[in-house]
C-alpha cells in the first residue's frame with residue numbers, strides 16, 4: 225500500500241499533534257536504550273529517528289502506552305476518565321467509549337502498566353501485612369468457565385492463596401506479590417529485602433516467617449495486635465488497616481476480582497493513587513518507553529513467576545502474543561514479578 229495515502233486517511237487531531245510536539249520526548253532508543261540517535265525523516269507531524277547502535281528506527285511514542293494505537297483520541301479520553309474518576313468495569317468503559325471489550329481491557333492494562341515503578345526504600349519503621357487473594361484466572365479461556373476448577377480452588381484454599389505483601393512506613397505504601405501458596409521466609413526476602421536497607425523495626429502480627437525474615441536481615445521485630453481495635457491501636461496502625469481493607473474491597477467488590485496475572489499492576493496503581501490521582505498522560509508517565517514491552521510481555525513474565533516462585537502449574541497459555549515484544553528495552557525494576 226502507498227504509505228502517504230494511508231497517513232492521509234488517518235490524520236492526527238490537533239490534540240494528538242500537540243501531544244507529540246509538547247509532551248512526548250525522545251531521549252534514548254526504545255529498543256536498546258542507547259542515547260546516540262539521529263533524525264531519519266518525518267512521520268506525520270513528528271520525526272522519525274534512527275539509533276546508531278542497533279540501527280532501528282522509531283518515533284517519540286514508540287514503546288509508550290499509545291504505541292500502535294489507531295484510536296489515539298479515544299484513548300486520550302479514556303485516560304482522562306481514569307485520571308478523574310478512577311477505574312470502572314471493562315464493560316462500562318467499552319460502552320461509554322464505543323470500543324470493543326478487548327480494547328477497553330487492553331487500554332486499562334496499558335494505563336496500569338504505565339504506573340511508574342517505585343524505587344525508594346522504606347524509612348525507619350515499617351508495618352507489614354500479608355493480604356491474600358484466591359488465585360484467579362479470570363478471562364483465561366478454558367479455565368475460568370470450568371466449575372471443577374473453581375471447586376478445586378475453594379477446596380484447597382491454602383494452596384491457592386496469592387500472597388500480597390503490603391508495607392507502610394507512615395508515609396508511603398508498597399505492595400508486592402510474593403507467591404501463591406505458603407509464604408516462606410525466602411519469598412519475603414526476595415520481595416522486601418532491598419527496600420528495607422534503612423529500616424530498623426519491622427512490625428507485624430506474629431507470623432513465623434515474618435519473624436524469621438526480620439532475624440535474617442537484622443531488623444528488630446515488633447509484634448502488633450492487628451485485630452484488636454481499640455483506643456490503644458496507634459494512628460499508623462489504624463491508617464494502615466484502613467488501606468488494607470480498602471485494597472481488598474476495591475479489588476473484590478468494585479472491580480469484581482482481577483486475574484492474578486494482572487494483580488501486581490492493580491497493586492502498583494493502588495499504591496500510587498494513595499498520593500493523588502494517576503495521570504497516564506502527564507509528561508513523566510507517558511514518556512516511559514517500556515510500557516508496550518511491559519504490557520505485551522506480561523504473559524511470559526507471569527508464566528515464569530508461576531513456574532519459579534509458586535507450586536501452581538502454568539496452564540492454558542494465552543496465545544495472543546506480539547512477536548516484537550522482547551525487542552524493546554525494559555529496566556529490571558519495571559518487570560512486575
Ligand SMILES: [Zn+2]
Nearest residue numbers: 253256275278
Ligand atoms: Zn537502539
